[in-house]
Amino acid sequence: MPDFAEPLARLINEFKRLPGIGQKSAQRIAFHLLRAGREEAEHLSQAILDVKDKLGFCALCNNISDSELCQFCRDPNRDPKVVCVVEEPNGIVGIETTRQYEGRYHVLHGALSPLRGIGPESLKIKGLVERIGKGEIEEVIIATNPNVEGEATAVYLARLLKPLGVKVSRIGMGIPVGSDLEFADEVTISKAMEGRREM
Amino acid sequence: MPARVSEALVLRTYPLKEADLVVSFFTRDQGKLRGVAKRARRPKSPFGAGLERLSHVRMAYFQRETRELVNLDSCELIHSQFELVSDYRAGVALDYLAEVSEQLLPSAEPSERFFRLLLAVLEHLKAAGGQGVWPAVTYFSLWAVRLSGWLPELNVCLGCGCLLDDVETPDQKAQRAFFSRGQAGLICGHCRRTTGGASSWELSAESRALAAEMLRTPVGRLSRTDWDQSTAADLRRFLVGQIESHVERKLVTAPLLEEK
Numbered sequence: 001m002p003d004f005a006e007p008l009a010r011l012i013n014e015f016k017r018l019p020g021i022g023q024k025s026a027q028r029i030a031f032h033l034l035r036a037g038r039e040e041a042e043h044l045s046q047a048i049l050d051v052k053d054k055l056g057f058c059a060l061c062n063n064i065s066d067s068e069l070c071q072f073c074r075d076p077n078r079d080p081k082v083v084c085v086v087e088e089p090n091g092i093v094g095i096e097t098t099r100q101y102e103g104r105y106h107v108l109h110g111a112l113s114p115l116r117g118i119g120p121e122s123l124k125i126k127g128l129v130e131r132i133g134k135g136e137i138e139e140v141i142i143a144t145n146p147n148v149e150g151e152a153t154a155v156y157l158a159r160l161l162k163p164l165g166v167k168v169s170r171i172g173m174g175i176p177v178g179s180d181l182e183f184a185d186e187v188t189i190s191k192a193m194e195g196r197r198e199m
Numbered sequence: 200m201p202a203r204v205s206e207a208l209v210l211r212t213y214p215l216k217e218a219d220l221v222v223s224f225f226t227r228d229q230g231k232l233r234g235v236a237k238r239a240r241r242p243k244s245p246f247g248a249g250l251e252r253l254s255h256v257r258m259a260y261f262q263r264e265t266r267e268l269v270n271l272d273s274c275e276l277i278h279s280q281f282e283l284v285s286d287y288r289a290g291v292a293l294d295y296l297a298e299v300s301e302q303l304l305p306s307a308e309p310s311e312r313f314f315r316l317l318l319a320v321l322e323h324l325k326a327a328g329g330q331g332v333w334p335a336v337t338y339f340s341l342w343a344v345r346l347s348g349w350l351p352e353l354n355v356c357l358g359c360g361c362l363l364d365d366v367e368t369p370d371q372k373a374q375r376a377f378f379s380r381g382q383a384g385l386i387c388g389h390c391r392r393t394t395g396g397a398s399s400w401e402l403s404a405e406s407r408a409l410a411a412e413m414l415r416t417p418v419g420r421l422s423r424t425d426w427d428q429s430t431a432a433d434l435r436r437f438l439v440g441q442i443e444s445h446v447e448r449k450l451v452t453a454p455l456l457e458e459k
Contacts, residue, residue, distance in 0.1 A: 020217040112287075114294035115211060115252070117451040119458070148251045148293075152284040159287075176242040185247035185276045 351384030358390030
């Protein structure tokens with residue numbers, strides 16, 4: 001690495017710690033900020049501080065929010081009878097891009113992973129059970145990731161929630177759109193066959 | 200830059216950058232290796248479900264002598280453990296097997312016997328489902344400790360050398376045996392009293408008999424069939440203690456496995 005002046009080297013090092021940013025990208029961003037005006041740098045630093053200072057979690061669904069309730073829990077047009085359970089707040093972003101889901105959410109902040117020391121008590125499951133206990137929810141859609149941790153979490157939740165009298169469903173798993181059956185492995189194909197639908 | 204294809208079991212993955220994974224995998228011919236699987240977290244990844252924990256795969260990779268991490272090219276799934284996660288306890292058991300293997304296996308040292316142990320235990324778990332968790336975990340722990348060379352004599356007192364089960368006189372009542380954290384073997388009741396072993400636990404004669412059977416019988420052919428969580432729980436505690444004292448760290452999956 002070339003010898004940069006100390007403040008610039010420090011900035012590059014800080015950027016390198018961010019996900020998806022390597023040495024070259026960190027240098028590019030740092031030099032861009034060096035060339036930019038002071039105002040632009042202040043906007044960026046203030047935005048970062050605001051994220052840390054002004055954001056918290058929704059009291060109902062644990063999504064990221066700048067007020068007590070998040071935008072989805074506040075929205076009266078959202079169906080309160082359907083709740084989609086996701087692992088992390090960024091899972092909501094993926095579902096919202098479809099513009100087809102009009103229910104509400106619940107964020108678990110993780111998935112069951114004994115290898116990482118994450119058991120059921122580490123997840124935000126209690127709040128979901130309480131929401132169901134109030135009798136407003138009729139269906140829970142489990143949209144945890146399609147991997148071992150996500151599937152274990154889904155199975156655990158289904159066993160916990162079904163006796164409470166709600167419909168529990170799991171998002172479909174299988175062949176990604178635009179790919180080829182020839183390259184899919186046995187687990188993916190068997191999940192796709194399990195989740196097939198009548199046409 | 201030699202290209203290899205090895206039969207392997209995936210032990211653990213760690214996220215790297217935006218969509219990559221660092222994969223720890225145990226190959227039959229090269230031992231435990233670590234590699235980078237590029238774009239493995241994308242939906243159209245060439246790895247599919249092959250990088251899930253304890254997947255039995257044929258892994259294709261490039262290995263450079265000067266680099267610790269190999270480059271993973273693709274993997275062909277031989278057996279997946281995905282269906283086992285429908286039972287929470289079986290899922291935790293899989294994580295336990297992966298964690299113990301990850302901790303005990305040295306890098307790049309092939310161990311055919313450990314590989315066969317993992318395959319046998321996985322096969323038993325698959326065949327028996329949730330019912331097979333306790334014999335599988337106990338059998339695996341016992342053999343993992345034995346293959347690592349740390350299994351003490353289970354019928355000899357570490358303190359005075361007396362026989363805890365006198366095989367010559369089977370009618371004689373077996374002596375009580377005790378173990379404690381950090382102790383490399385079992386001690387008799389007399390040694391326990393003289394050394395003031397207040398924080399020690401008993402390893403029952405029944406569990407010692409089970410251990411002896413496990414050392415000469417495959418997991419699927421054990422005589423006892425009515426296993427539950429309390430069966431050989433003291434033996435598992437002893438074995439986990441042995442593993443933890445040798446790897447010098449706590450196993451995160453062990454307490455989750457034994458949770459009621």
